Amino acid sequence: MPVTALAGFGPARRSSSSQTSLVWRVDVTLLVATLAVTGLGLLMVYSATRGTGSVPNKSFLDRQMTFAFVGVGLMAVTMLIDYRRLRELAALAYAxxxxxLLAVLVLGVRVNGARAWFRIGPFQLQPSEFGKIAVIVALAAFFTIDRATPTARQVLLGLALAGVPSAIIMLQPDLGTVLVYTAFTTVILTVAGVRPRHLLLLALVVVAASAATLQLGVLSEYQVDRLTAFVDQKPTKENVGVFEQQRNAQTAIGNGGMLGTGLFDGDQKNSALVSQKQTDFIFTVVGEELGFAGSAVLVALYGIIVLRIWRVGATAPDLFGTLICAGVLGMTMFQVFESIGMSTGIMPITGIPLPFVSYGGSSILASFLSVGLVENVHMRRFQ
Known part of the structure; x- marks a missing residue:
């Protein structure tokens, strides 16, 4: 199956180093960059949630640290299991x-207008986050069944594989997660060698689905207000709250200047003018307290992660590994761009978490799983 989109993606040559222990084949740069972003994220979550009282609130930090440690463990386990075995389990994981996802519509709890979480004791679990990994593996497995250029029928089946979970997630409704699924599906299709006219078909499907979603009233009122606030770029009676939310986020980032107001000293953050500052708008805390310099460091670390994922895909020993990396690449790039974009005002507010930084167990666990998959491919590049 040809790869036409990302230059350099393709199988690697075998080497005499194939007997080297797997542990020495870890992509250290990717691992260090991931842990560095996670460490910065823990600091920002603490800053966003510590409060202004004499006794700092550490409950959010403690939970996030627990999620991070569990995530590192899951990443390590994922790295040890040969990723090629996942091809056999892809159908089961997808099912x-x-x-x-269907169960959460019935048994899940509603948070911020979306029924997308299971409550397990003191924690909440969001299945759609882990579904990203399952769908990426399923698409990678599907497009490696036949190595010829995907036909229109195969493209439609691939779109259906991604479309079914996306449709269920939209019923929650969770527009942001659906956009993430759309992003990594597009990248996988492109790298798999799908013809340009078939990619045009995907674009038409997305446009039609978006129009149907708006017409049928699937989105919650606040989600529609978020979109209209971004499109209109001026407050109205309906979206004034959303407009103010994004303007306060931009003000916070502007307050940071070059070097920031200082750790724990963000005026906008401490005055609670920025809502959801530990989750959706965590980048505003980075921008205000660490300034342009700190924000640039964070973006640079993400750039390293993205480049290493691309490189691992370029040296993958087979197309299955290449497509897994392509999916993780698309997922990571879109989430970073959209999350930072909605804080800076260049993208609509969709509630997408910033990988490894935003508070939330499901997000950070799924992010570590995705890096574990990429490391898995890298460790077996000579096999």
Whole structure:
């Protein structure tokens, strides 16, 4: 199956170093960059949630640290299991994902207008985050069944594989996560060698689905207000709250200047003018307290992560590994761009978390799983 989109993606040559222990084949740069972003994220979550009282609130930090440690463990386990075995489990994992996504519509709890979480004791679990990994693996497995250029029928089947979970997630409704699924599906299709006219078909499907979603009233009122606030770029009676939310986020980032107001000293953050500052708008805390310099460091670390994922895909020993990396690449790039973009005002507010930085167990666990998959491919590049 040809690869036409990302130059350099393709199988690697075998080497005499194939007997080297797997542990020495870890992509250290990717691992260090991931842990560095996670460390910065823990600091920002603490800053966003510590409060202004004499006794800092550490409950959010403690939970996020627990999520991070569990995530590192999951990443390590994922690295040890040969990723090629996942091809055999892809169908089962995909089916389980569909079942769980349907179950959350009935048994899940509603948070911020979306029924997308299971409550497990003191924690909440968002199945759609883990569904990203399952769908990426399923698409990678599907497009490696036949190595010829994908036909129109195969493209439609691939779109259906991604479309079914996306449709269920839209019923929650969770527009941001659906956009992430659309992003990594597009990248996988492109790298798999899909013809340009078939990519045009994907674009038409997305446009039609978006129009139908708006017409049928699937989105919550606040989600529609978020979109209209971005399109209109001026407050109205309906979207004034959303407009003010984004303007306050931009003000916070502007307050940071070049070097920031200082750790824990963000005026906008401490005055609670920026809502959801530990989750959706965590980048405003980075921008205000660490300034342009700190924000640039964070973006640079993300750039390293993205480049290493691309490089691992370029040296993958087979197309299955290449497509897995392509999916993780698309997922990571879009989430970073959209999350930072909605804080700076260049993208609509969709509630997408910033990988490894935003508070939330499901997000950070799924992010570590995705890096574990990429490391898995890298460790077996000579096999």
């Amino acid at each position: 389980a994902t569909i079942v769980v």
